[in-house]
Amino acid sequence: MSRMLLERPRSFYPVFTRKEGDPTVTHYCPGCGxxxxxxxxxxxxxxxxxxxxxxxxxxxxxxxxxxxxxxxxxxxxxxxxxxxxxxxxxxxxxxxxxxxxxxxxxxxxxxxxxxxxxxxxxxxxxxxxxxxxxxxxxxxxxxxxxxxxxxxxxxxxxxxxxxxxxxxxxxxxxxxxxxxxxxxxxxxxxxxxxxxxxxxxxxxxxxxxxxxxxxxxxxxxxxxxxxxxxxxxxxxxxxxxxxxxxxxxxxxxxxxxEGGAAPSPQDAAGGRRPPVPREAIPEILGLQSPATVDHGMETKPWSRLGIEPRFLDPRIKAAGFGGQGVLFLGTLLAEAGRLAGWSVSWLPSYGPEMRGGTAHCHVILSRAPVDSPLVSRASVLFAFNRPSLDRFLPDVRDGGLVIFDSGLVPDPPDLSRVEAIGLPATAIAGKAGSVKVANLVALGAYIERTRVLPEAAVVGALAAKGLSSQVADLNLEALRAGMRFRCAP
Amino acid sequence: MNPTLSENGDRRSQERLMKGNEAAIYGALMAGCRSFYGYPITPASELAETAARLFPACGGTFLQAESEVAAINMLYGASSAGERTMTASSGPGISLMMEGVSYAAGAELPMVIVNVMRGGPGLGNIGPEQGDYFQAVKGGGHGCYRSLVLAPDSPQEMADLTALAFELSDQYRNPALVLADGFVGQMMEPVSLPLAARVPPPRPWAVTGLPATRRNLITSIHLDHDVLESHVRQLHVKYERARRREVRYEEYAVADARVVLIGYGIVSRVLRRAVGLCRAAGIKAGLLRPITLWPFPSQRIAELARGAARLMVVELSTGQMVEDVRLAVAERCPVDFLGRWGGNVPSSEEVVDSIVQRMRERTGDEEHVAHVA
Incomplete structure (x- = not known):
């Protein structure tokens, strides 16, 4: 009677068919570990x-x-x-x-x-x-x-x-x-x-x-x-x-x-959460079916009958110092435009996150699908400081609309070939509660002058931003203060 | 907007304004991707940031890797284990990943890599550029392989083409690249997504740690010359199949065009406007926009070369895709090139000026048109 004391482990292949040459010896040298x-x-x-x-x-x-x-x-x-x-x-x-x-x-x-x-x-x-x-x-x-x-x-x-x-x-x-x-x-x-x-x-x-x-x-x-x-x-x-x-x-x-406690920061599942069924993914991503009412705004296009032809299909540039809310203004314009039924695009200048930078963005609201999102010839310019006005004014087409902060640019360059709205946006915003909402003041003046967007679309766009009610209210107050500003046509 | 993309007729969600970089992640998750491994870099970081927020919520993995080298090898591991997986980066990071892409092509692993191109070479800058075209379509890493390369022109396509990249990548068991640029990644437009998440196809070849796949092996090493030759021949056959079946492009106003503009990504948007400006000025311009950069729409370009008086390629580079266009055209018609780089993007007006100027320069043009017609 015999008993097997040692045998080849079963998970070690008996012959090495994946290997060329003799399938019964390993490729390791004699004495190798x-x-x-x-x-x-x-x-x-x-x-x-x-x-x-x-x-x-x-x-x-x-x-x-x-x-x-x-x-x-x-x-x-x-x-x-x-x-x-x-x-x-x-x-x-x-x-x-x-x-x-x-x-x-x-x-x-x-x-x-x-x-x-x-x-x-x-x-x-x-x-x-x-x-x-x-x-x-x-x-x-x-x-x-x-x-x-x-x-x-x-x-x-x-x-x-x-x-x-x-x-x-x-x-x-x-x-x-x-x-x-x-x-x-x-x-x-x-x-x-x-x-x-x-x-x-x-x-x-x-x-x-x-x-x-x-x-x-x-x-x-x-x-x-x-x-x-x-x-x-x-x-x-x-x-x-x-x-x-x-x-x-x-x-x-x-x-x-460690007293028996595993120091691993991971659980046995390797940090992974329980599987999520495929059907739940759209809801997790917040995807809504097209029938859903969008941010409380009905998805019918804003009547454009009251818009002067020169203000239709605006190609907009907005520019200022980093921190003046220029990019935010651009996204609001795009979101409000989308809610009002325009085809829209928003393209930011983007740069290293460094102090003292300037920011600008391109926004297009168009009846037709947006072709190039780059605004090379602007029909509208928002300028929140002098360097922005100097830099981008040449890009504004003749008869275009230039909205600038007259408080920050008290002595603007020659604006005779465009329609200029100088308003003390920062000062008005300060009175409304914070100089940070000067961008909304300018937006108010813009929609009041051009009728390109209804106020409700901006309200809807602000709602889509998920701001606290306090901040949203402040933005709305600024928007309305801008709308009340009497633009000289 | 593009018939090639709505081929399965999915019900789509309400539009939402989002950046191209965000849209790619939404598209990936709806395509059944369940892991993202990456390293931040401008102008691609929103992909990692959006993935960090959404992948865990969808039961998937997000991991900020220690480097792009590690990230691409994490894709190699996840894909080997049978999972749809992705990463995203920009030029310098993509260069670091090239070793891993070559291994994945050799081992026939599906994976999706988004390159939000920036200015190069070296550290360059973070402006939009298309200087990574050669790297993307000619291989990039070592050895005889190709990557499937898709070029989105909008946030909507960042979502749709990322999703398509997953399908193609699985179908061909090969890495697929989404070759975007800083502007397409950073810009916002309304994006609509399919309302039903895809079920990835089975991967019987994967190594899953389950009994059914115990004998499986993922490798790219084949020491025997004949074995490697036959393996690479099989890859080549696969690439030829992709060349026949997967060419995608979009045309705009080419039917009667005397000047056909060719550009991809953000440039194609600039060119679409330029076509309108040209036509308003009495110049019959059209646009061909390659959606797949590899395989390249060479055949269609050759056809257009027979009909058009001239082709003009516009790129954010010193001229890379133009070489493939010239190969396709084989001197049937003149091919002009307009390039900007370093983060600069030509305006539509600049493109029109360039067309007009070149038309004036070439006095023999009308004769050439008559001859071809």
């Missing part, structure tokens, strides 16, 4: 019964072909980007078990930013970090973890701190972050150490199953070919030399250090 780690991962997958749930993220480097060996779902990621890929896969599939497998160049050099931020977000991932202090697949170049003095093809005289910096200690680096649940360093090299590595890998996977958050295991691993050593010497080198720079141990572990 990857095979051992693959085996421990496969055992854990079997033992935890998660083979159907695993999404394994293959890196660039020797282990780019982990998908030859592990019978689970695989995504092959760009160099260094595995934690970003894994982040989104996990968030898309919170019930999956996402295992990121990365080498030292991948994780600590080109992908330094991705691992840092995945760890800092506390993504509920398992990261297995194979540190062999060299670039194996590309032929033995320096890694960020290459030891001082270590000879590689790009450090032919040995790594020098002066020119190449020091070996990067990833666990310690990530240990300064609040979010990671577990950070541990282990080494491969003898049976005892191997078993410790196995245990750490299983723990990092179990953490994810239990929703505890970001777990990383750094595995010091031999690369006999890259190091130009025998497998036996390479194993000794890991334990005797590498561990001096990279001391094995637990850098961070939440039950020991």
């Amino acid at each position: 990857h095979g051992i780690v693959h085996k421990y991962v496969a055992e854990a997958i079997d033992d935890f019964g998660i083979a159907d749930r695993v999404i394994f993220v293959n890196p660039v480097g020797c282990s780019v072909f982990a998908y030859y060996y592990l019978d689970v779902g695989h995504i092959q990621a760009a160099h260094g980007r595995a934690p970003a890929v894994a982040t989104a896969a996990k968030r898309a599939r919170p019930d999956s078990i996402v295992i990121c497998y990365q080498g030292d160049g991948d994780l600590a050099a080109i992908g330094g930013n991705e691992i840092l931020h995945a760890a800092n977000r506390g993504e509920n991932l398992t990261v297995l970090f194979i540190n062999n202090a060299i670039y194996g697949m590309t032929g033995g170049q320096m890694a960020p973890t290459t030891l001082l003095g270590q000879v590689t093809t790009t450090t032919p005289l040995g790594r020098s701190a002066a020119t190449d910096g020091y070996p990067v200690r990833v666990c310690e680096l990530l240990g300064s972050l609040s979010a990671p649940a577990s950070l541990a360093r282990v080494a491969l090299g003898d049976a005892k150490r191997d078993m410790a590595a196995r245990k750490a890998i299983r723990r990092a996977i179990r953490n994810q199953i239990e929703g505890k958050g970001f777990s990383l295991v750094e595995i010091l691993s031999p690369c006999p070919v890259g190091w130009k050593q025998t497998p036996a010497d390479a194993a000794k080198h890991v334990l005797a030399t590498m561990t001096k720079t990279f001391p094995p141990g637990v850098v961070k572990d939440f039950p020991a250090q």
